[in-house]
Amino acid sequence: MASSDSSSNSKLRRRYLKRKQAEKFSSHLKNQRYQDEIYSVRNNDHKLASTPPDENSEKCRTSRLYQVWVLLMLGLVVLITNLFRLQILQGKELQKLAQKQHTIESNPFIPRRPIVDRNGNLLAIDQIAYTLYAHPKIFNRQKQEVANKLSTVLEGASLKKNLTSNDLLQMFHQRETGIKIVEYIPQETANKITDLFIDGLELIQHSQRLYPQKELVAEIVGYVDGESKGQAGIEYSQQNLLERSMGAIKFRRLIKGVLVPDKLTRGFLQLDDLSLHLTIDSPLQRSVRAILQKQLEKYDAKRGTVIVMDATDGSILSLVSEPSYNPNKYYNYDVTLFKNWAVTDVYEPGSTFKPINVALALEVGAIEEDSVFYDTGRIRFDRWSIFNSGGGGGARTVTQIIQHSSNIGMVKIVEEMPRAVFYDGLKRLELDSITGTDLPFEAANILKGRNQFLMVPVEAATTAFGQGFSLTPLKLAQLHAALANGGKLVTPHVVRGLFDSKKQPYWQLPMREPKQVFSVDTTRKVLAMMEKVVESGTGKRARLRGYRIAGKTGTAQKASDTGGYSDDARITSFVGILPMESPRYVVLAVIDEPIKGTGGKVAAPVVKSVIKSLINIEQIPPSSIRSK
Incomplete structure (x- = not known):
């Protein structure tokens, strides 16, 4: 029994060893195949890298370079065309536009010529007048007080409209600034407003046509509107004679936006002393x-x-x-x-x-x-x-x-x-x-x-x-x-x-x-x-x-x-x-x-x-x- 068992064990051992050897050989064979595949891949890559490009690849690259060149040429043509248009065709116009953006033309106010009768009596003349604006947000006094004092001053002036203190107070409540109160304030009344020493009352100076004789020659002389344009009588029919001619003054805008006169001629503000004489006799x-x-x-x-x-x-x-x-x-x-x-x-x-x-x-x-x-x-x-x-x-x-x-x-x-x-x-x-x-x-x-x-x-x-x-x-x-x-x-x-x-x-x-x-x-x-x-x-x-x-x-x-x-x-x-x-x-x-x-x-x-x-x-x- 013992001998039989021993022989059986020996057979089992030999089988085990053979299986191990077979597994080892199989593993070695797999490793060898893996290395061979890696070598083959590396060898193929080397062959690909060392092989010169074929004809199709060369044509593709040439086509791409040509497209880039064409685009560059087209861009250059467009650039040259625009430069020609801007510099040659539109150069003067654009230059004028640039100058216009940096210069401003303004027609200075020039008084109309006076009108006199046959004896030299004054019938119409320009005088200085003022427009009053109110800025309630910078008043240094209460609105009611300002309204009371201002209405008292305006009451004594001959103005377009009579303004009571209540009228003024209502105007002050309209908004905080830029309220137009009244136009054509004479110099005397303007001085009285200034003497009130009220912050927020602004007087803007302008010219006004005055008719010293009032109704006396109204049907003959006529009148001018707020823009100094004649609307009736001689003021209308002789507009060209009564208006003094003067060209516009150009102002140049500096970097900070400041305007300065540009190319002023000597004596440009000198006015003639001409007056329009009529045949009318004022006493008659x-x-x-x-x-x-x-x-x-x-x-x-x-x-x-x-x-x-x-x-x-x-x-x-x-x-x-x-x-x-x-x-x-x-x-x-x-x-x-x-x-x-x-x-x-x-x-x-x-x-x-x-x-x-x-x-x-x-x-x-x-x-x-x-x-x-x-x-x-x-x-x-x-x-x-x-x-x-x-x-x-x-x-x-x-x-x-x-x-x-x-x-x-x-x-x-x-x-x-x-x-x-x-x-x-x-x-x-x-x-x-x-x-x-x-x-x-x-x-x-x-x-x-x-x-x-x-x-x-x-x-x-x-x-x-x-x-x-x-x-x-x-x-x-x-x-x-x-x-x-x-x-x-x-x-x-x-x-x-x-x-x-x-x-x-x-x-x-x-x-x-x-x-x-x-x-x-x-x-x-x-x-x-x-x-x-x-x-x-x-x-x-x-x-x-x-x-x-x-x-x-x-x-x-x-x-x-x-x-x-x-x-x-x-x-x-x-x-x-x-x-x-x-x-x-x-x-x-x-x-x-x-x-x-x-x-x-x-x-x-x-x-x-x-x-x-x-x-x-x-x-x-x-x-x-x-x-x-």
């Missing part, structure tokens, strides 16, 4: 306004105007339109007052036009000064009836027709002329155009068309006594000036020109050549007829002892808004010419819608009073002295 203007205001009040009239013209050249010595306004406070008035209705409105002149029609008839030889016509008192044209206010007068000379203002007599005088000749005469007087005055917004006169005038008989008939057409008061004054100066149509004007401080002319108003519309003989005959009107006719209330005056009354119905003529509304007028020995002055008064009265009763006394003032100012001697 003041007298005329007082006379007109009194008469308008007496007859409760809607409005009125008076014109005093020198017939030799058309210069206007006085032109008053009522009601008027104060140009220093234009903002307080209705805009309808800003127009000068003697220039801007037309009306039917009525009988004041009769001497003009007589002159036309005399000029063409249709009548003689001693021609006689039978005044029936009434005449009919189809459905229209024309009549005299005082009935018929029987046989009357041309002088008597003018003296008593006969409508029927005038119709018969005009009928002596062919209608075409009459119409051409009216056209020659420029009744369908304007006078060409230097005052702005002149209305064109209105005359019926030629065909209507020639085809409808009543048109010539109504024109004979001053109805059926319209003109401005200024045009009527111009026509009567032609009767006074020997038949010349002169241009009405108020501007003399620009004069320096030594009264030497710098520029004078160019005047058109006067147009001869009547002969001297015709005007002499018509003036003699008009003198009879004042001596013993409808214009007796204009008679003045010691002076020979020619004149003509006018009382015309006003056109109704619904057509035809109003039964109640009338416009009365009177025109006077003096002195008869050497006619020079034309005085026209027009009173619109008086409650009662005629031209002889309402307007003639106005002209008489104005003539008295004119005689005193112009030192016109009495006729008895002139005749010696």
Whole structure:
């Protein structure tokens, strides 16, 4: 048993050893294979690294380099193109833009030239004024105290608006800074505000147009707005003469934003001493306004105007339109007052036009000064009836027709002329155009068309006594000036020109050549007829002892808004010419819608009073002295 067991163990041991050897050999074989694989990989890598690139790899690299080169070239082309555009094509423009960013142009405020009358009396001038701003956040006193003290100071100043302490307090509560309180504060009031020593009240200086004479010449001079631009009168029509010309000043911006003047020329701020001289006489203007205001009040009239013209050249010595306004406070008035209705409105002149029609008839030889016509008192044209206010007068000379203002007599005088000749005469007087005055917004006169005038008989008939057409008061004054100066149509004007401080002319108003519309003989005959009107006719209330005056009354119905003529509304007028020995002055008064009265009763006394003032100012001697 023992031997058998031993033999069995020996076999088992040998098997164990063989298994171990087999496992060891297998492990060695695996290690050998692993090393061989590593060697093979390393050997292959070495072969790959040492092998030269193939043809495809070379083409790929070349393609990439070419693409990079093309992109670089395109970028260079774009860069050169932009440089060419910026430096060559847009260089000057960009340079200007750069300069503009670093420079600022500013137009300095230059005062407007003064306006004076023919005697040098000041009518308009620029002065220093202030605008007040409040900054409540830096007040050094209570808001209520500031409001109380400031309202007391502002109360005594003539300002656009009256501000109470409560008004100011409400404004102070609007915001903390930059509150605009009031404009156009005069220097005296500005000094009082400064003397309050209140922090947070800021005064900004600016210029203001001052009209020392207030309403006196408002209809002539006009006014300027807050931007110093003329809005009416001479301030508007002569804007170019009143504005001083000066180029803009350039300021250069420094690094820190500070502005300094750039390239200033010597004396760039020196102002000329020129002023605009008018033909207006202020003392006469003041007298005329007082006379007109009194008469308008007496007859409760809607409005009125008076014109005093020198017939030799058309210069206007006085032109008053009522009601008027104060140009220093234009903002307080209705805009309808800003127009000068003697220039801007037309009306039917009525009988004041009769001497003009007589002159036309005399000029063409249709009548003689001693021609006689039978005044029936009434005449009919189809459905229209024309009549005299005082009935018929029987046989009357041309002088008597003018003296008593006969409508029927005038119709018969005009009928002596062919209608075409009459119409051409009216056209020659420029009744369908304007006078060409230097005052702005002149209305064109209105005359019926030629065909209507020639085809409808009543048109010539109504024109004979001053109805059926319209003109401005200024045009009527111009026509009567032609009767006074020997038949010349002169241009009405108020501007003399620009004069320096030594009264030497710098520029004078160019005047058109006067147009001869009547002969001297015709005007002499018509003036003699008009003198009879004042001596013993409808214009007796204009008679003045010691002076020979020619004149003509006018009382015309006003056109109704619904057509035809109003039964109640009338416009009365009177025109006077003096002195008869050497006619020079034309005085026209027009009173619109008086409650009662005629031209002889309402307007003639106005002209008489104005003539008295004119005689005193112009030192016109009495006729008895002139005749010696």
